[in-house]
Amino acid sequence: MNAPHAMGALAARDIIVSVDGTRLLDGVTCAAARGRVTGLIGPNGAGKSTLLRSFLRLQAVDSGQILFGDRDITTVPPHRLGRDFAYLAQGQTIHWPLSVEAVAALGRDAYHTPFARMDDEDQAAVAHALSATGLEALKARPVTSLSGGEKARALLARVLASEAGVILADEPVAALDPYHQLAIMELLHGLAHDGGDNDGGDNDGENNGGRSVVIVLHDLGLARRFCDDVILLHRGTVAASGPAQDIITPEHLEPVYRVRLDFAASGAVQPVARLDGTPDGQPDGAP
Structure with missing residues (x-):
């Protein structure tokens, strides 16, 4: 296994994004540090996926700046982005009957010309990715x-096989059962903290040895347990950001989500009652 590539900090400076006349991000400034898991949280429509796509240049930015280390992201050549960044899109599907191993191997495309054969380093990266995700028995x-x-x-x-220094994942556990939710979050936490697997859940310390991992999450309990830092988005702006233990609190979350929350000793965060108003500012009413 090679060391992950280009593991710098990722930052947005006062970015504005509009689509079809609707402003989706309005002056967002935030950062995701190397060696830490950064969670993007907030209600539906808050701008989480838009921010994630903006980091990757998949979403045009009206104004402001995205920085990768000390470099403007627009100056990074596309082939370098393919090695430095790995993206797991929300609801992504594959329609061709590729083998599981072939799908994982797609993560190595940025290292080769089209149709080139994989070398030993590629094979090792794919094997590690299949092992880490528990798919060795299903690879064919x-x-x-x-x-x-x-x-x-x-x-x-596929994302893990890329060995990218920055991993951006949009709701990576949404389709998983509880066992695999924990397994994937532990894996991502380990990638941030030491470049490999660990049991997760310890987000108190500083670390500069792993990747930058940025995850969109709706499960506040998982965010509370596995994220080192969180960025709380609300109506296209940053409502709060900082260490997870400081932001995932009733004081910050309840006014944004418009629900009363129960914080269990286990780390779970559960909604128990709706408050007046709605997260998007529309009148109350059932969906």
């Missing part, structure tokens, strides 16, 4: 024959 199976959770893990294996 067509990905189209897998369950939703297995497909999600195959797509994550």
